[in-house]
Amino acid sequence: MKRRILPSAALLMGMLLASLILALSGCARRDAAAAEGGAHAAEQRLPVRVLTVERRHFTEYGSYFGEARAVAEARVIAHMGGTVESVAVRAGDPVSRGQSMARIEAERAITNHETAVLAERMAREAYEREQKFVEQGVSTQQRVDQARLEWLNRRSQLLDAGTAREGALAIAPLDGIVTARHVQPLDEIAPGTVAFRVADLSRLRVTVGVPESDIAGVRELRSAEVRFSSFPDRTWSGTPLSFARARSDRGLTFEADIEIENRDGALLSGQTAQVRLALREWPDAVVIPTSTVMIRGNEFSVFVVEDGVARRRTVRLGPSDEEVSVVIAGLREGDRVVSEGMNRLTDGVAVSVVE
Secondary structure (H helix, E strand, C coil): CCCCCHHHHHHHHHHHHHHHHHHHHHHHHHHHHHHHHHHHHHHCCEEEEEEECEEEEEEEEEEEEEEEEEEEEEEEEECCCEEEEEECCCCCCEECCCCECEEECHHHHHHHHHHHHHHHHHHHHHHHHHHHHHHHCCCCHHHHHHHHHHHHHHHHHHHHHHHHHHHHCCECCCCEEEEEECCCCCCEECCCEEEEEEEEEEEEEEEEEECHHHHHHHCCCCCEEEEECCEEEEEEEEEEEEECCCCCCCCCCEEEEEEEECCCCCCCCCCEEEEEEEEEEEEEEEEEEHHHCEEECCEEEEEEEECCEEEEEEEEEEEECCCEEEEEECCCCCCEEEEECHHHCCCCCEEEECC
């Protein structure tokens, strides 16, 4: 009797085929999982923008505040006082040297001045006659001395009368602008009252206090930048005039005077000015935008991209201006510093650089 083995062989072949199918499906699942994991990893890279660190020239500036004053400024004083008869100018009006701006009991002052002129002339002529007489031997040195003394007294009175006349007529002592008027018609003012203030506003002087740490650099300057808050889009070029050789008792600083041109009269005496003075030159400095620097306590750091990974790097900063900072230590020329997207980064995170 023959044995039947065909069913067992068929069963074996089926089992082998099922195992093969399972193996192939497992490989496919692993490949799909690996592909999905790679795509997910690519999606986890944070996009950033970078800049390449370069060396360049940097000028360190110091910024100081001071008050602008007219280089030439004067007070017009009514020395005799009295009634203000008339006023010819207002604050802001231009005046010329020698111009009368008001009359303050002017006739009395004019008469006194004319009297003093005549008395001085007569005394001088008498003194000159006595000098000739003593040379001729018909006078004495004592009479000459007495005549000279009388002439000097009359001359002194003439000077006082001239000053009183100028005050009574409110004579402008210089070409400029009336910066203040303190009298009105019919006012009764006391002797010595300041009636007007006149200034030449074509040139202004700004005095600033420079700290001891900066004064060495400031003393070598030949120019300065001056700005005013009322003109945010305009800069004046200033000329350093003088530097104090002793420290100010008021602010414990050294005073520096800066002169600027004001031909168009845009600036007024008394305005607050911001003065920028170049202190030091850094001819080959590592410079980065200040916006790339992060601060934690007293530590400054930046993110640098290395092989697709963001690395936090501590830096030591030097001087800075409104846009950039000098890096003294922590960065080298050629480093790629993150300029955008650094707020989302942590040390060691994968990044992708966006061009």
